[in-house]
Amino acid sequence: MVELRSQVGLVQVVAGWGLDSASVDLGVLEGAPRSPQATGVVPVDATGxxxxxxxxxxxxxxxxxxxxxxxxxxxxxxxxDIEMISIEMRV
Incomplete structure (x- = not known):
């Protein structure tokens, strides 16, 4: 998870999922550390x-x-808004 957190400052939106969708694809700039979590959903619950x-x-x-x-x-x-999101790490 440390590597993913360090990627946050090096991430950019590269595409939207649809015309009015709030979901987006991301790209991480070169030089960011790679996470050992290869592929899939990040084990974090972020809900409202x-x-x-x-x-x-x-x-x-x-x-x-x-x-x-x-x-x-x-x-x-x-x-x-970030204030509306509750975040919990899953283990």
Whole structure:
């Protein structure tokens, strides 16, 4: 997880998942440390009681996407404010 945290300052949005989607693909700039977590979902729960959950994806040891899985009928077009997100590490 230390490597993924250090990638945060070196990440950029490279594509959106759809016209009005809040989910995005990420690219990590060269020089960032690779995480031993090769591919899959980062073991963190980031949820909000009313809006949904934020899922972080890793590919080949690098942060690769932020997925916003929402609750309700209408998909949001932006991510929620950080103050609205509760974060817990899974072990």
């Amino acid at each position: 009681s009313l809006f949904g959950e934020i899922i972080l994806w890793v590919t080949d040891g690098y942060l690769s996407a932020i997925e916003y899985a929402w609750y309700g009928d209408e998909p949001p077009s932006i991510l929620p």
